[in-house]
Amino acid sequence: MLIFLTQPIKTYIVDLSHLKVLVTGGGGIGVGAGVCQALDEFGATLLINEKELTKAEKAAHRYRKAFPIQADITKASEIEKMFEEIESRFGAINGLVNNAGVGLVKAVHEIEEEEFEALYSVNVKGMWRVSKFFVRQLLKHKIKGNIVNVSSVHGFASQPNYSTYASSKSAVEGLTRALAYELGAHGIRVNAIGPGMVHAEQNYDLIKEWAPDPQKWVEEFIENQQTLHHYIEPVDCGYTAAFLLSNYSRSITGQTIYVDAGKTIMLFNQDYINQK
Ligand SMILES: NC(=O)c1ccc[n+]([C@@H]2O[C@H](COP(=O)([O-])OP(=O)(O)OC[C@H]3O[C@@H](n4cnc5c(N)ncnc54)[C@H](O)[C@@H]3O)[C@@H](O)[C@H]2O)c1
Numbered sequence: 001m002l003i004f005l006t007q008p009i010k011t012y013i014v015d016l017s018h019l020k021v022l023v024t025g026g027g028g029i030g031v032g033a034g035v036c037q038a039l040d041e042f043g044a045t046l047l048i049n050e051k052e053l054t055k056a057e058k059a060a061h062r063y064r065k066a067f068p069i070q071a072d073i074t075k076a077s078e079i080e081k082m083f084e085e086i087e088s089r090f091g092a093i094n095g096l097v098n099n100a101g102v103g104l105v106k107a108v109h110e111i112e113e114e115e116f117e118a119l120y121s122v123n124v125k126g127m128w129r130v131s132k133f134f135v136r137q138l139l140k141h142k143i144k145g146n147i148v149n150v151s152s153v154h155g156f157a158s159q160p161n162y163s164t165y166a167s168s169k170s171a172v173e174g175l176t177r178a179l180a181y182e183l184g185a186h187g188i189r190v191n192a193i194g195p196g197m198v199h200a201e202q203n204y205d206l207i208k209e210w211a212p213d214p215q216k217w218v219e220e221f222i223e224n225q226q227t228l229h230h231y232i233e234p235v236d237c238g239y240t241a242a243f244l245l246s247n248y249s250r251s252i253t254g255q256t257i258y259v260d261a262g263k264t265i266m267l268f269n270q271d272y273i274n275q276k
Contacts, residue, residue: 010043014246017043019146020093021245022086024049024073024130025100027059030200031150032099034234036063038242039097047086047093049073049100073100073126074118083133092141095245096134098127098149098172105209108163116164123168128175131190135183144187148241149176151194153260169194173256180254189253191244196260197221199231224271227262 021039026032026048036046036059046066050056056068067090071082086093102122104115131147138145154162155169173192180190197203197218204214211217222229237259243249244257258264 012041012043014042014242014248016242016246019044019095019245020047020090021045021095021097022047022049022069022093022130022134023097023099024126026050026097027052027055027068028099029202030198030234031195031237032234033059034198034236034238035097035099035150035241036066036238037235038238039245040064040066042242042246044095044242044245045090047090049082051100073130074121076129079129079133083137087137092137092143093134094138094143094145096130096145096147097241097245098130098147100126101150101152103206104164105161105206106164107161111164119164120168120171123165124171124175127172131175131179135188138188139186146188146245147179147190148244149173149190149192150237150241151176151192151256153194153196153258153264155192155194155256156258156264176256177254184253189244189249191249191252191254192256193237193240193244194256194258194260194264195237196226196232196258196263198237199233220271222261224269225263225266226260227266230261232259232261 021044023032023035026036027050039046040063046063047069048056048059048066049069049071051072053070060066060068069082071078100122102119104119127149149172151172152169154166155173158166176190176192207214207217240257240259
């Protein structure tokens with residue numbers, strides 16, 4: 001029998017073509033974009049969540065099999081609606097990357113109740129809310145699944161004025177371990193990635209708050225505060241998430257992998273040692 005192929009068969013180094021993955025905050029330009037880029041490269045179907053539909057739509061155009069989906073993850077009703085829409089349009093999904101997150105740089109004694117709650121509502125409660133509905137649909141359909149949470153090096157060690165953000169990321173890592181234990185029996189794995197300083201133009205505005213020349217500050221950071229002297233690109237985080245979503249990591253659960261070019265393993269920074 002003759003079979004005519006209209007398209008060349010695509011083979012992937014890491015084959016994720018069996019995965020339908022929801023990426024929260026996947027329309028951003030930082031880690032979320034890197035995750036989508038890597039998953040797209042390995043053939044996954046992407047459901048790109050954003051608070052604003054237009055942002056998700058714009059991002060979805062960049063990838064081959066990507067669909068925008070709106071929900072503010074601080075609102076339980078919107079998440080519930082998002083999962084109903086996902087189920088009716090795409091059936092059960094088997095991957096989740098909890099990427100959406102917000103920051104706050106402020107001295108502890110100046111932080112207002114509302115600011116603390118707003119940050120935790122996205123970084124911790126938002127992650128819990130989305131995971132809850134994702135797990136519900138996995139259990140309902142009796143399928144295995146995989147969650148990758150986006151933490152930060154701040155989950156491990158921090159700096160002044162980051163207490164709210166840092167504690168939220170430590171909570172992410174605790175949630176990761178506890179969910180991994182609870183859900184292992186159902187064949188659901190839960191891991192996290194902890195990015196260091198990821199290279200993105202958006203960081204320069206923040207860095208301007210303490211350094212007049214943000215580009216120079218970043219170059220010196222890479223030289224002195226990382227053991228590997230290169231920029232961490234968003235896709236570096238994406239490739240780690242892809243590995244954790246793949247079968248190559250089938251025996252790994254409850255772990256956080258720091259994508260930090262060696263930042264968290266340094267006892268002394270390079271510039272401190274060079275002064276001696
Ligand atoms: N960029 C870094 O250097 C860095 C370093 C360490 C950790 N992280 C973590 O990576 C994740 C992504 O951050 P990023 O800075 O790379 O940004 P990103 O470019 O991936 O964008 C995050 C997206 O989340 C979306 N979002 C925010 N609140 C939302 C909500 N309530 N509902 C739905 N979507 C929402 C935003 O619209 C934005 O597009 C965060 O969890 C962050 O803490 C980033």
